[in-house]
Amino acid sequence: MDYQAILNDIADEIRPFLKEGKVADYIPALAEVDPEQFGMALTLFDGTQFSVGDAETLFSIQSISKVFTFTLALNFYGTDMYKRIGREPSGNPFNSLVQLEYEHGIPRNPFINAGAINVTDALLSHYGDDGNTLHEVLTFIRSIADEPSIDYNETVAASEMDHGFRNLALANLMKSFNNLDNDVQEVVETYFKHCAVEMDTKMLSRAMLYLANHGVDPITGTVHITPQQAKRINAVMLTCGHYDASGDFAFHVGLPGKSGVGGGIVAVIPKLMGLAVWSPGLNAQGNSLVGTKALELFTTKTGLSVF
Ligand code: GLU
Numbered sequence: 001m002d003y004q005a006i007l008n009d010i011a012d013e014i015r016p017f018l019k020e021g022k023v024a025d026y027i028p029a030l031a032e033v034d035p036e037q038f039g040m041a042l043t044l045f046d047g048t049q050f051s052v053g054d055a056e057t058l059f060s061i062q063s064i065s066k067v068f069t070f071t072l073a074l075n076f077y078g079t080d081m082y083k084r085i086g087r088e089p090s091g092n093p094f095n096s097l098v099q100l101e102y103e104h105g106i107p108r109n110p111f112i113n114a115g116a117i118n119v120t121d122a123l124l125s126h127y128g129d130d131g132n133t134l135h136e137v138l139t140f141i142r143s144i145a146d147e148p149s150i151d152y153n154e155t156v157a158a159s160e161m162d163h164g165f166r167n168l169a170l171a172n173l174m175k176s177f178n179n180l181d182n183d184v185q186e187v188v189e190t191y192f193k194h195c196a197v198e199m200d201t202k203m204l205s206r207a208m209l210y211l212a213n214h215g216v217d218p219i220t221g222t223v224h225i226t227p228q229q230a231k232r233i234n235a236v237m238l239t240c241g242h243y244d245a246s247g248d249f250a251f252h253v254g255l256p257g258k259s260g261v262g263g264g265i266v267a268v269i270p271k272l273m274g275l276a277v278w279s280p281g282l283n284a285q286g287n288s289l290v291g292t293k294a295l296e297l298f299t300t301k302t303g304l305s306v307f
Helices: 003-017 062-084 098-102 113-127 132-145 154-162 165-176 184-195 201-207 227-240 243-252 289-302
Strands: 039-044 049-053 197-199 257-259 264-269 273-278
Touching (some): 003 039, 003 049, 003 289, 049 201, 062 113, 062 132, 062 184, 062 227, 098 165, 113 132, 113 184, 132 197, 132 201, 154 184, 165 184, 197 201, 201 273, 227 243, 227 257, 243 257, 243 289, 257 289
Antiparallel strands (some): 039 049, 039 273, 257 264, 264 273
């Protein structure tokens, strides 16, 4: 298949929509990003990459980091993770407090904010504080992306902390239900830091390979997670990866994926490739408007999806 020609066609077709999305301005540092950027990349199992547009521009991965932290937590907590976090779509905005109150402080899934904050808490209990947890998360991301330069942006993390009232509220609510072990401030700060990790679409598509290959990096042979856990992470990405538009994403794109409010989306084509797209303008549910369209075009043009 001529992947390069397909990516070039997609870049042409999405251009008229670049003005339609709206950047996430509830994190002031993200509001400054030029919304009319677009990059897309894919990585095959032998490491071959194809890309188009701003595929080497670093951006804030935001909630895409939740896939990586959940992977790490599953590694040592296994199914015990599901005592503190569910695995059902929330059908609610990513930062909603209402459902968490009704459901006694147990977040619906690891990919909404409350769930990811809870995962960060589990990581802190395992790895300890003083930067160890963040160090382990960064080490893992650098390893799956095969890119040692990856780091987080301190300005973005600090900007979120200054305006993180809702995430602090979610963490406090879980703490009140005894579903958060560590200090609220420390958990939320660590969560913001891993959300502020910066990557480009080439790195992200490379980083998805272990999930396309039953938990094993097909290039290095490193086992990151069991096949069963890889299956489950993919399943949760498919059903919960796009906030309250997860059904819509599955309907249009037909792939396990995860979006972030920085405008990035990662997706997995099992046994074949990792995919990533970035365009900072978001739709009403907080997913990249053009990114979603680009992935829909990709699965339509290639006939590649999980269905
Ligand atoms: N750091 C962001 C927040 O907690 C992540 C949101 C997202 O990408 O969905 O609000």
